[in-house]
Amino acid sequence: MDFAHDARTEELRADLLDFMTSYVEPAEPVFDEQLAAQPDPWAWDTVPVLQELRAEARSRGLWNLFLPGEAGAGLTNLQYAPLAELTGRSHLAPAALNCAAPDTGNMEVLAQFGTEVQKKEWLEPLLDGRIRSSFAMTEPDVASSDATNIATRIERDGDSYVINGRKWWITGAMNPNATILIVMGKTDPDAERHRQQSMILVPRDTPGLEVKRGMEVFGYDDHDHGGHAELAFHDVRVPVANLIGEEGAGFAIAQARLGPGRIHHCMRSIGLAEKAVELMCERVEGRVAFGRPLAEQGVVRDWIAESRVRIEQLRLLVLKTAWLMDTVGNKGAHTEIQAIKIATPATVQWILDKAIQAHGAGGLSQDFPLARAYAGIRTLRFADGPDEVHKNALARAELRRQAARREGPR
Amino acid sequence: MDFAHDARTEELRADLLDFMTSYVEPAEPVFDEQLAAQPDPWAWDTVPVLQELRAEARSRGLWNLFLPGEAGAGLTNLQYAPLAELTGRSHLAPAALNCAAPDTGNMEVLAQFGTEVQKKEWLEPLLDGRIRSSFAMTEPDVASSDATNIATRIERDGDSYVINGRKWWITGAMNPNATILIVMGKTDPDAERHRQQSMILVPRDTPGLEVKRGMEVFGYDDHDHGGHAELAFHDVRVPVANLIGEEGAGFAIAQARLGPGRIHHCMRSIGLAEKAVELMCERVEGRVAFGRPLAEQGVVRDWIAESRVRIEQLRLLVLKTAWLMDTVGNKGAHTEIQAIKIATPATVQWILDKAIQAHGAGGLSQDFPLARAYAGIRTLRFADGPDEVHKNALARAELRRQAARREGPR
Amino acid sequence: MDFAHDARTEELRADLLDFMTSYVEPAEPVFDEQLAAQPDPWAWDTVPVLQELRAEARSRGLWNLFLPGEAGAGLTNLQYAPLAELTGRSHLAPAALNCAAPDTGNMEVLAQFGTEVQKKEWLEPLLDGRIRSSFAMTEPDVASSDATNIATRIERDGDSYVINGRKWWITGAMNPNATILIVMGKTDPDAERHRQQSMILVPRDTPGLEVKRGMEVFGYDDHDHGGHAELAFHDVRVPVANLIGEEGAGFAIAQARLGPGRIHHCMRSIGLAEKAVELMCERVEGRVAFGRPLAEQGVVRDWIAESRVRIEQLRLLVLKTAWLMDTVGNKGAHTEIQAIKIATPATVQWILDKAIQAHGAGGLSQDFPLARAYAGIRTLRFADGPDEVHKNALARAELRRQAARREGPR
Amino acid sequence: MDFAHDARTEELRADLLDFMTSYVEPAEPVFDEQLAAQPDPWAWDTVPVLQELRAEARSRGLWNLFLPGEAGAGLTNLQYAPLAELTGRSHLAPAALNCAAPDTGNMEVLAQFGTEVQKKEWLEPLLDGRIRSSFAMTEPDVASSDATNIATRIERDGDSYVINGRKWWITGAMNPNATILIVMGKTDPDAERHRQQSMILVPRDTPGLEVKRGMEVFGYDDHDHGGHAELAFHDVRVPVANLIGEEGAGFAIAQARLGPGRIHHCMRSIGLAEKAVELMCERVEGRVAFGRPLAEQGVVRDWIAESRVRIEQLRLLVLKTAWLMDTVGNKGAHTEIQAIKIATPATVQWILDKAIQAHGAGGLSQDFPLARAYAGIRTLRFADGPDEVHKNALARAELRRQAARREGPR
DSSP states (O other), X not given: OBOSOOHHHHHHHHHHXXXXXXXXXXHHHHHHHHHHHSSOTTOGGGOHHHHHXXXXXXXXXXXXXXXXXXXXXXXXXXXXXXXXXXXXXXXXXXXXXXXOTTHHHHHHHHHHHOOHHHIIIIIHHHHHTSOOEEEEOOOSSSOTTSGXXXXXXEEEETTEEEEEEEEEEEETTXXXXXXXXXXXXXXXXTSOGGGSEEEEEEETTOTTEEEEEEOOBTTBOOGXXXXXXXXXXXXXXXXXXXXXXXXXXXXXXXXXXHHHHHHHHHHHHHHHHHHHHHHHHHHHXXXXXXXEEGGGSHHHHHHHHHHHHHHHHHXXXXXXXXXXXXXXXXXXXXXXXXXXXXXXXXXXXXXXXXHHHHHGGGGGSTTSSHHHHHHHHHHHTTTTSOHHHHHHHHHHHHHHHHHHHHHSOO | OBOSOOHHHHHHHHHHHHHIIIIXXXXXXHHHHHHHHSSOTTOGGGOHHHHHHHHHHHHTTOSSTTOOSTTSOOOOXXXXXXXXXXXXXXXXXXXXXXXXXXXXXXXXXXXXXXXXXXXXIIIHHHHTTSOOEEEEOOOSSSOTTSGGGOOOXXXXXXXXXXXXEEEEEEETTTSTTOOEEEEEEESOTTSOGGGSEEEEEEETTOTTEEEEEEOOBXXXXXXXXXXXXXXXXXXXXXXXXXXXXXXXXXXXHHHHHHHHXXXXXXXXXXXXXXXXXXXXXXXXXXXXXXXXXXXXXXXXXXXXXXXHHHHHHHHHHXXXXXXXXXXXXXXXXXXXXXXXXXXHHHHHHHHHHHHHHHHGGGGGSTTSSHHHHHHXXXXXXXXXXXXXXXXXXXXXXXXXXHXXXXXXXX | OBOSOOHHXXXXXXXXXXXXXIIIHHHHHHHHHHHHHSSOTTOGGGOHHHHHHHHHHHHTTOSSTTOOSTXXXXXXXXXXXXXXXXXXXXXXXXXXXXXXXXXXXXXXXXXXXXXXXXXXXXXXXXXXXXXXXXXXXXXXXXXTTSGGGOOOEEEEETTEEEEEEEEEEEETXXXXXXXXXXXXXXXXXXXXXXXXXXXXXXXXXXXXXXXXXXXXXXXXXOGGGTOEEEEEEEEEEEEGGGEESSTTOHHHHHHHHHHHHHHHHHHHHHHHHHHHHHHHHHHHHHOEETTEEGGGSHHHHHHHHHHHHHHHHHHHHHHHHHHHHHHHHHHHTHHHHHHHHHHHHHHHHHHHHHHHHHHGGGGGSTTSSHHHHHHHHHHHTTTTXXXXXXXXXXXXXXXXXXXXXXXXXX | OXXXXXXXXXXXXXXXXXXXXXXXXXXXXXXXXXXXXXXXXXXXXXXXXXXXXXXXXXXXXXXXXXXXXXXXXXXXXXXXXXXXXXXXTOTTHHHHTTOOXXXXXXHHHHHHHOOHHHIIIIIHHHHHTSOXXXXXXXXXXXXXXXXXXXXXXXEEETTEEEEEEEEEEEETTTSXXXXXEEEEEESOTTSOGGGSEEEEEEETTOTTEXXXXXXXXXXXXXXXXXXXXXEEXXXXXXXXXXXXXXXXOHHXXXXXXXXXXXXXXXXXXXXXXXXXXXXXXXXXXXXXXXXXXXXXXXXXXXXXXXXXHHHHHHHHHHHHHHHHHHHHHHHHTHHHHHHHHHHHHHHHHHHHHHHHHHHGGXXXXXXXXHHHHHHHHHHHTTTTSOHHHHHHHHHHHHHHHHHHHHHSOO
């Protein structure tokens, strides 16, 4: 057992931290200004300063770090995790490094399950940062954390598949440059539960694909990373060659996509929590009430201590999960992946609430990144299924494990 | 001891509930549409459907219910409290009844401390619902929960007062029809702590008064009730006759204004919590996950039970506080006013969080009123001073009370 | 609506408070010493100082206050509630006033459902304080919060009933002077769910009734109020005249017994919470750490403020419940009775935990009453069914109520 | 970074687990019976079955595992930690392995700071398990988490030191076989804050050392590991050779003693939490209420999931702390040692509360180990200083660290 990062990780962390503080964080107000000045508020990824950040990241070798194997930087999950944490400090960072969801998951799917033609047409420009993508799974009318509830149909008709259904919360899809969508739907509703679903590539400009509106989170439309679209599919027709993997493979591909996605989310959230603690500490030292700096008041100290104690525990569990994914595979790390999915939003939301409180009403406003971060973290308690679903499943697994222990030889 | 409302209250509740369900709640989407269609998004109070609601309310005798004495409906706090609760069900209701903050507090101040001329010029049109008003106390650079920190200056110069300073979170002041502001500032920084401050009436169009921007809460700009302005006062000059009460009376007037304001907020918040429970119950009966309605799942039942148990306790404390204000005065009810200020936002925020969770991601969006309600309630943990200040003061009073008990005869 | 107690209540409260501080609280160490000195540690109710307290209480008219109607003091629930609260300040008080559970509930049952013979033989000496009693319902092998699970059999055999079964947590039954038990069992397991059970009077010295052991709560055996016995019934035979009410009436009698019992428990628990706040305040003023009294430290202030705010809310809900029981009956107050059963132990446990923490390790020891009080309150989260059962039922009622509201005219 | 234990640790864990399940856990009822049968209830360490366990442990090489270096098993903290966790499963285990507090800390002190004579006389029999020891630091009259408050005096008088003062919560000291005490007191109250204190060896039978009484924790006297004594020192005279280290070294020795002590406590507490989860899972599968096993009820599932998620995070932080102690020393691990001191009791107390609730009233009784475990864990929120002191210090360190970050180069 060893709690030190390896040399390559330490080196990349130093490089990335320098890039974050010298380039990315200073670029934030410039990005906001440039985006506000352009005609389409949703076309965020063509903002000039972001393009410059991306060029700089590439030249520094900080590009596609998330992707294992030859197509990417070749890092393990354990090596990538602390880098992903650093990118949580700025909402620009993931895009600057070409490590932003949902593109990352989509690239993983294409790299692992795509045909050569699909890779050529969609993976290459994504790896290159020329286009953006979306992942269309969640539906408005059903509890889609239960994949068997999915109602969107993908039906074979000659050399085409025809897609009908509704999706919402499709992150990034308001952006006209998100030119490709991976859509989850049912090809065979009568098959065995986990063989009913398939995934298919749908170009955003395909006739019949209607972008209805952007969903808001609290009052944020998140246009600066492509929003969250509600989509309708009316007889949307794509060639059969757009299917990813085989018919019925949708559930399995979704599962494979989930593990890394969750761990990235968790690590970035920890980076955000660290930033919140920084802001809270800075604030309370400068603010005096009733004759003493807030930093000397017991309740504030309690918030700071609890924040530190909770972050330290959480980070270690995420890192261990990354290590398990590297050593025993995503399936072997299933319980831990669920555990960090449960623990991370709860912990980080708590910390953000305290950081906001330490800032007074300003903490809820556009003057600090805290309220917006809170909104983002709050969505994680639903993303890929609500907390309650994951807790229920984790408990069932624990009960099974304990029953086996009682019965088996110890 | 008797827990039943009196006959007049019951009658008004029945009338008001009918008005709410027949008129106000159905008008909500109409209001949103009409407001979106007009050129100035901040000029919310001239939207036609709201004018119609106000006419209807007046004709039904549901007008200025908040105001005791002859100028208003003559209700006690205890009679008004359950009516205020009902208005918490819709963001249109307070305005429809001319019972919306900050106008209510401003009307109370003018009725109690204004000169005849001030009443004629400002109170009458406010009571009539022809204009709106703001109350400018909070400042960006200091912890203004401590009134001695207030930095805005009000200086006598001949027949005028000249005002310089900055204010923010001035609710309603983005609305061009909020034609009058009550401004808190210091006339004599060298006086005794609570005699340094004065209040003065400043028409919104006075030269030198700059409306800089609207503050956002989470992503909401709250333009549908006039936003929360940041204001700068650059040598703003008003006649000496605009002073409310005498020089140095500002702190005392602010204290007098607080009690009713807080209790109204608390009652409306309880109405909101009731609505959240309604929405939660409706949602969980219609939604199936993993083979069972959410309404049959233990964790959801726990949320519902806890919500009910917490609301019932909270409401009784608010009602008792109203009763104390009526029987022993605002000063005698000081500890209870503080207690409900502490308890209400915490309780209602908890309930809203669960109601949101029961709605899935939609609960955070524009499709339900929950996320927006959450944002509003969250601000109450700062309004009139953060929770921590009130808890500290309440504990100090308890310690004093206990010391007296130990020493004195029992 | 009126939050003041009536004159009779205020008068009794003053009398009782005087009795508590002049007699009962000073008698506590004497009682402990005298009990320790006598041979049978379980025979607590014959300790001399307690006998003296009882005599004094009788002479002051503070006797059997719990019992409505002519047999008792004729108080309403709302009048008795604040008196019960005061008795929560000392573990001797309920017995000193002849208002201690489980005798109170047993006397209520006998007064309401007993025959004249039963009243003569058992109610009179109980009202007189000459004997003690127990109530035997809970069983070790089943979840007895569900009354249909009860396994003890009461079988008719000629002029006798014959009882077989096991009971535990039978409070008071270790005391040899608890000469009579009310036992709940099944007379007809095939009847409709709530007509299977009956209640019967069983003298403690009946052959076949085995007192197996005293149950401990944490490390306390509670011998100073008769402990909590595990009992076995081996062919225990009593005359048919010992049946209370008719066969099959057991469930209904149990329900009738519950309401007042719960409200008494809740009021006493609030008195205990008040005492904990007193002790906490006294402690933190006298204790200095790192240069400042604990009373000036923010976290301690937070505990005190939260304690006060929670107690005030809780007490009002209990009082309202008492008022409902008086005005619409125990059945009409069902939801509120459940609500206080849920809220009280949670609130008081939280306060005791903080009071203990303020006392340092001593707070857990025999030197203060806090740890023992904590143990007692902790048992209330199970007594008459665990919290989870009550929350589930309360939520189901709320869901039904909301459904009716949605469908019905409002 | 690597989350696997090394080969030696894995081997020892397997051996120890076998010893625990084959010998220690089955011995628990035997020990209780044998202890109850002997005349002195405090003389727990001479109970025959414990002697047998110790012999077996020695023969298996599971002896003095806690002690680094040649005198002990030579394990690092990181190697010992998972073994200490296993010993948390049974209150007999630490003693069976000669790894029980406070002997462990005392042996560490003697091994590190003792003279050859002191080692010969006291360390050897302790390592051998022939005698027991106590550590006397906490005092009743002062907040002794602040070492400068210590009031016990150690005064030089010729060839002796003379000790006067009071101590309480001296674990193990009720046992007549705890023949040696390490006593902390002040040799020079005028020296610099952390040079006032010294430590000295005091044989339990020294004249003037009065064992006044045993302190109880929630009703438990903990006689089965020597209780917690209140001691008075009246002119207790010992030779100068009994001083440990030099005059004024007391504070430094106490600090050195703390690190390992805390980490052992934390690891054992985690073992206890694991046992509680085992018991909870077993219980809820066998218990049916309202038609379904508790194991299928959502609230119970939530408890199990939360327990697992919290334990996993906590254990990793404790292990990392052990690793830091091994790699950068106790001083370098200071913040982490504080963090686990804060996090462990809070987490484990929460889990025990849920495990108790899952057991019904039985969970609070002598029939399960849960209530007693709860009492023990509750004391950890005070041991070596209350949570609030540690949180305050940890926050201060965080504020300093953040200030340095802001100012320094990053």
